[in-house]
Amino acid sequence: MGSLAPTPTPAALDASTINFTPSTTLRPVPEIGSPEEKSHSYCTDHMLTVRWTVETGWQTPEIRPFENLSIPPTASCLHYATECFEGMKAYRGYDGKLRLFRPDCNGERLANSAVRTSLPGFGAGEVKKLVGRLLQIDGPRWLPKDKPGRFLYIRPTVIGNGTQLGVQAPKEALLFIIAVPWPDMSSNPSGLKLLASSPDTIRAWPGGFGYAKLGANYGPSLAAHGLATGQGFDQVLWLFGEERQVTEAGASNFFIVWENKQGRRELVTASLENQLILPGVTRRSVLELARERLASASATGLAPVDVVERPFTIAEVEEAWKEGRIVEAFVSGTAYFIAPVQIIRNGDVDMNMLEAGVERAGYAAQIKAWLGAIMYGKEEHEWGYVIENEDGR
Amino acid sequence: MGSLAPTPTPAALDASTINFTPSTTLRPVPEIGSPEEKSHSYCTDHMLTVRWTVETGWQTPEIRPFENLSIPPTASCLHYATECFEGMKAYRGYDGKLRLFRPDCNGERLANSAVRTSLPGFGAGEVKKLVGRLLQIDGPRWLPKDKPGRFLYIRPTVIGNGTQLGVQAPKEALLFIIAVPWPDMSSNPSGLKLLASSPDTIRAWPGGFGYAKLGANYGPSLAAHGLATGQGFDQVLWLFGEERQVTEAGASNFFIVWENKQGRRELVTASLENQLILPGVTRRSVLELARERLASASATGLAPVDVVERPFTIAEVEEAWKEGRIVEAFVSGTAYFIAPVQIIRNGDVDMNMLEAGVERAGYAAQIKAWLGAIMYGKEEHEWGYVIENEDGR
Numbered sequence: 001m002g003s004l005a006p007t008p009t010p011a012a013l014d015a016s017t018i019n020f021t022p023s024t025t026l027r028p029v030p031e032i033g034s035p036e037e038k039s040h041s042y043c044t045d046h047m048l049t050v051r052w053t054v055e056t057g058w059q060t061p062e063i064r065p066f067e068n069l070s071i072p073p074t075a076s077c078l079h080y081a082t083e084c085f086e087g088m089k090a091y092r093g094y095d096g097k098l099r100l101f102r103p104d105c106n107g108e109r110l111a112n113s114a115v116r117t118s119l120p121g122f123g124a125g126e127v128k129k130l131v132g133r134l135l136q137i138d139g140p141r142w143l144p145k146d147k148p149g150r151f152l153y154i155r156p157t158v159i160g161n162g163t164q165l166g167v168q169a170p171k172e173a174l175l176f177i178i179a180v181p182w183p184d185m186s187s188n189p190s191g192l193k194l195l196a197s198s199p200d201t202i203r204a205w206p207g208g209f210g211y212a213k214l215g216a217n218y219g220p221s222l223a224a225h226g227l228a229t230g231q232g233f234d235q236v237l238w239l240f241g242e243e244r245q246v247t248e249a250g251a252s253n254f255f256i257v258w259e260n261k262q263g264r265r266e267l268v269t270a271s272l273e274n275q276l277i278l279p280g281v282t283r284r285s286v287l288e289l290a291r292e293r294l295a296s297a298s299a300t301g302l303a304p305v306d307v308v309e310r311p312f313t314i315a316e317v318e319e320a321w322k323e324g325r326i327v328e329a330f331v332s333g334t335a336y337f338i339a340p341v342q343i344i345r346n347g348d349v350d351m352n353m354l355e356a357g358v359e360r361a362g363y364a365a366q367i368k369a370w371l372g373a374i375m376y377g378k379e380e381h382e383w384g385y386v387i388e389n390e391d392g393r
Numbered sequence: 394m395g396s397l398a399p400t401p402t403p404a405a406l407d408a409s410t411i412n413f414t415p416s417t418t419l420r421p422v423p424e425i426g427s428p429e430e431k432s433h434s435y436c437t438d439h440m441l442t443v444r445w446t447v448e449t450g451w452q453t454p455e456i457r458p459f460e461n462l463s464i465p466p467t468a469s470c471l472h473y474a475t476e477c478f479e480g481m482k483a484y485r486g487y488d489g490k491l492r493l494f495r496p497d498c499n500g501e502r503l504a505n506s507a508v509r510t511s512l513p514g515f516g517a518g519e520v521k522k523l524v525g526r527l528l529q530i531d532g533p534r535w536l537p538k539d540k541p542g543r544f545l546y547i548r549p550t551v552i553g554n555g556t557q558l559g560v561q562a563p564k565e566a567l568l569f570i571i572a573v574p575w576p577d578m579s580s581n582p583s584g585l586k587l588l589a590s591s592p593d594t595i596r597a598w599p600g601g602f603g604y605a606k607l608g609a610n611y612g613p614s615l616a617a618h619g620l621a622t623g624q625g626f627d628q629v630l631w632l633f634g635e636e637r638q639v640t641e642a643g644a645s646n647f648f649i650v651w652e653n654k655q656g657r658r659e660l661v662t663a664s665l666e667n668q669l670i671l672p673g674v675t676r677r678s679v680l681e682l683a684r685e686r687l688a689s690a691s692a693t694g695l696a697p698v699d700v701v702e703r704p705f706t707i708a709e710v711e712e713a714w715k716e717g718r719i720v721e722a723f724v725s726g727t728a729y730f731i732a733p734v735q736i737i738r739n740g741d742v743d744m745n746m747l748e749a750g751v752e753r754a755g756y757a758a759q760i761k762a763w764l765g766a767i768m769y770g771k772e773e774h775e776w777g778y779v780i781e782n783e784d785g786r
Contacts, residue, residue: 041467041557069463069464070462073462074433074434074571074573078462078608080615081608081609081611081613082615118612118615160612165433165434165546168618169619178466207594208601216608216609216612216613218472219469219473219474222473222475223509225561226511250560
């Protein structure tokens with residue numbers, strides 16, 4: 001410090017020192033259901049930023065008043081989509097504590113995504129510390145302790161913000177973290193309506209980047225999403241390949257519970273092979289909880305299920321639906337959490353997942369309850385990461 | 394004007410009125426070969442911007458001093474890659490005139506790209522007028538009339554810059570145009586070295602967006618590009634599919650001249666079917682000139698060639714190379730213009746395109762000369778779009 005000697009090796013991302021410039025004008029916290037909340041863009045009072053250059057590495061993180069970014073018109077992120085992000089939530093528990101859910105999974109995926117689009121990597125464990133520091137500051141006011149059960153959406157993002165029109169890996173980058181009040185999208189009582197994609201629009205491909213949370217996976221998919229919502233659907237159910245494999249639903253992972261042809265009850269989701277689909281943190285947690293708590297007869301009263309990760313096709317779904325073997329379908333993700341699926345339209349076939357042949361069994365509701373208990377501190381669990389020292393500015 | 398009544402329908406992009414705020418501090422114009430030129434990011438004195446919102450449509454274009462953009466951290470373009478661009482050049486002719494090359498082709502492709510990533514469309518013909526107005530202002534100083542044969546690189550870009558973390562089509566956008574001194578990358582005397590991509594990395598896929606000039610095509614390809622340049626290659630030769638089709642070279646189109654098995658000389662490039670490759674303006678011009686001027690014996694002294702657009706594989710290239718049937722290979726694009734290919738490495742096979750069996754015939758050099766004559770006003774041609782009224786502020 002104070003020395004002008006050049007740094008010999010680029011510095012690693014280090015959350016142990018974070019500079020803080022408090023905002024002098026605090027924003028009103030929006031009410032649940034308010035237009036500000038529904039805007040998905042009304043952020044808390046502060047943001048966290050960390051600059052990186054290829055020469056210096058990661059610089060000291062800063063928390064400062066939320067404001068627009070000053071970005072050169074030649075910046076890599078505006079032309080070459082050198083950008084990736086994570087979706088996380090911070091939960092105000094019924095014990096008054098503030099928690100993240102498996103934040104190291106998000107940190108690891110963000111680092112993997114960054115490398116996939118030639119942005120700098122970092123130690124995955126630093127992300128939860130950075131998010132935690134931001135929430136020590138903005139958590140108490142934006143998620144008051146006397147209002148448990150609420151959450152904030154957290155968006156860590158990495159962009160290539162250097163001046164660089166030449167097509168090459170970014171030489172400058174910015175990691176920033178913002179926190180946003182977000183509507184609860186898991187409580188659609190009637191369930192989601194999914195429109196299966198047509199063969200002329202494909203979200204991802206083997207050898208591509210469907211497994212990484214890159215901006216490049218989203219912009220090109222908005223047109224199909226817009227066509228689906230224009231027809232009254234909530235999300236696209238993305239199919240892949242000539243065999244029409246079921247991959248993801250919008251930006252969520254897709255699960256189906258059915259009885260297989262041998263009469264065994266299965267919880268099925270697409271496998272991660274081929275790197276086609278996003279390895280969701282909620283997806284992984286659903287699978288782990290189901291294997292642990294639903295594989296054999298239990299206190300839940302739910303019939304045991306086999307947990308199956310494998311490629312499966314929309315034709316298999318349709319066959320099971322026609323034969324009355326569907327139990328339920330749901331999606332998982334940070335934005336939608338666990339949300340039941342009502343309708344899947346594939347071509348001219350509308351499959352109602354709620355009025356399927358087998359009585360509705362409530363697996364999604366049970367898994368959602370288990371996850372919620374961990375997130376909101378009703379169950380002590382290693383997946384809940386408590387943010388200590390709130391107000392400890 | 395002056396009315397507060399709401400606009401009934403969103404306005405179309407209209408280049409007939411452009412507001413102009415001159416810069417008060419003009420920047421030094423960099424020398425050829427200077428670090429500023431090689432930075433690919435040292436822009437001219439002014440930039441053009443046009444705002445769009447879903448309610449108002451396109452607003453009045455503005456030309457103003459070059460400066461950073463103020464972008465919300467929640468902007469769609471930073472998270473969802475809602476961004477697309479064009480590469481064009483402005484040429485200072487030997488007749489003193491300033492020209493664009495087929496700018497309506499770029500305008501049309503930019504509009505197509507915008508729609509592919511759910512950004513607003515516009516009349517393709519407006520783009521050349523916007524670029525023209527910017528060059529009326531910055532052309533005289535940055536491309537002096539007494540220094541013919543120089544060019545500026547022009548980068549029209551559209552980004553979704555509204556505050557919008559929800560995954561949906563942008564409700565606000567910005568079209569901006571910047572102009573940048575750019576090194577001449579077509580004069581590598583030894584020719585380009587291309588590394589054929591491995592099966593685990595593909596650039597584009599059927600049903601995807603390889604045909605659109607989206608940022609999403611670039612960021613995810615930088616890793617493979619970096620691996621190639623780290624091994625001394627200039628570009629990746631992108632192969633696709635189990636049959637290893639040859640598609641593009643880096644961000645350029647790829648051409649090969651060979652004698653086919655029946656002994657006929659062919660100019661071959663990948664076809665546009667499947668929407669895998671970018672429909673290059675230079676590619677199209679190469680094909681049109683070749684069909685017009687190289688299909689039969691001519692004053693050039695070059696043997697006639699059949700012009701062939703079809704899917705072809707790296708195995709076909711390798712077979713032709715082994716059998717001594719290669720005449721030459723080259724790439725085309727705005728950045729590289731027409732540049733010969735020296736080496737193609739596919740796996741452990743290095744194919745030298747300059748020392749192939751057939752004597753080198755100079756098709757690329759001839760086509761480059763024809764195109765250059767049009768760009769720099771040595772040949773009057775409808776593809777050259779003259780920018781009138783320079784200094785007509």
